[in-house]
Amino acid sequence: MHRKREKSDYIVQNVDLAFDILFYIARRQYTKLKDLEEKFQTNYTNLEKILEVLIIRGYLDYNKRKKIYSLGIKNFELGHSYISHTEIRKQARPFLQKLAEEFQENVYLATRSGHEIVYIDSYEIPRSVVVKSRVGRLLPMYASASGKVHLAFMDKEDLEEFFREVKLEKFTENTITDKNLLLKELEEVRRNGYAIDNEEWEKEVRCISVPVRDYTGDIVAAITLSAPAFRMPFNLVHGKMKDSFKQASQELSEKLGYSKEIQL
Template sequence: MSQSLSRALTILIRLGEGPRTMDQLAEELGVHKTTVLRLVRTLEEERFVHRDRSHGFHLGSRTFELSHAALAQRGIRDIAAPHLAGLNRSTGQTVHLGVYEGGDVVYLDKYESRQPIRMYSRIGAPMPLHATAIAKVLLADLPAAERERVAARLDYTRFTDRTITDAATLLTELRQVAVQGYAVDDAEHETFINCIAAPVRDASGAVVAGISLSVPDVVLGRDQVRALLPELRRTALDVSADCGHHPVNGPAGGGA
């Protein structure tokens, strides 16, 4: 690697840690200020660096464009894959990755349970918005007005005796999901399946996906499934971190 390129990259790395003055950059690179000025001017011209009115240096708008492009090129499915595989290995249970698109919640990925009894689900198939944990965690992040519109248009098919069957109850639960940071499906879609879910957030803090664990009740009871919440939420936070999310006030929530 050329010396100039190495120094320019070091400047970007240092600015990624926080704003710097010319003197600070020169000291950290171990070079004269004129060398830093030459490099910074080139980076400024290409919008990799921005100089404020106090002559402090910050990352420029081109770095934002590249970070978004890098994530878009990988895609949430690729970003989440190693984390989902790890969760599947450690728990032995079915793991799903789902997203909210075009008014539907669909599974993007699935890791099968290692148990003899497995949950039937299919990648790409839409999930009931009122009866699955992963849908609840995705809907809970929508603006209030949009949540209400979604809740008002649902048919509320009753799948089990525990299925939510009206908009008011669903909206109340979605508000609770948003507060607690996870969602549950206590045999609401299938009588023998309990699910928990947590949200994946991007750099802006928006929920872009949900991760869920689905377990037949003959394998684990409801309380045993909920005991897996800390591991599920850690996985969701790890995926969120790889999507550029860095929470300021501790863990953010999720559902499945």
């Protein structure tokens, strides 16, 4: 009995350590083995086995070239299940519907996942020509309107880390891959309160996005409309559409407890 208890304790400790590793990497987004060794002060062989299991089960990814660990897709599956019951999705739903019906286009709720954006809900309009549903998809932050919203209001240190870790690759001829040009656009997003994806992720697809803040003032999501570019002329985007989306941004953020006073 004594040996069984020892084995059980050992397994429980490893399970506990596995969770600690996941949350540690989630906060840092990318981590090297030496950082994990220094942080958890555990046997190297034991740590390597735990990491191997997490990789096999899809909870961690390992970049062999850079020798870094990051969260795997399985965490999204768990998160997606949880998100379906969280307040923000429920509170955002009427706004998605209202905007989708006003402009007769698909409207999405997106949030940050590491250095990418994931779409977690939508209200979609049945039309003969539509943008393929983006729910569950991961998009690059710098080439998506919702991603630019998050980048624009990111802390300076986090933004510097983003540029260190993310290679600005070209997806279309409009993708911004120059750091200085991207920083200039992010300044405009902060000033204007909304972001545009002008066929930067997908050709012939244009998007507008606004931030959603919680009671702390942090941006926790973005409301995004995606449509064929020919149905989104810039006079509409920067006119009526922008006004409606900024109003929705303000009202939804207030429902989540946000007040401009907390920024003072």
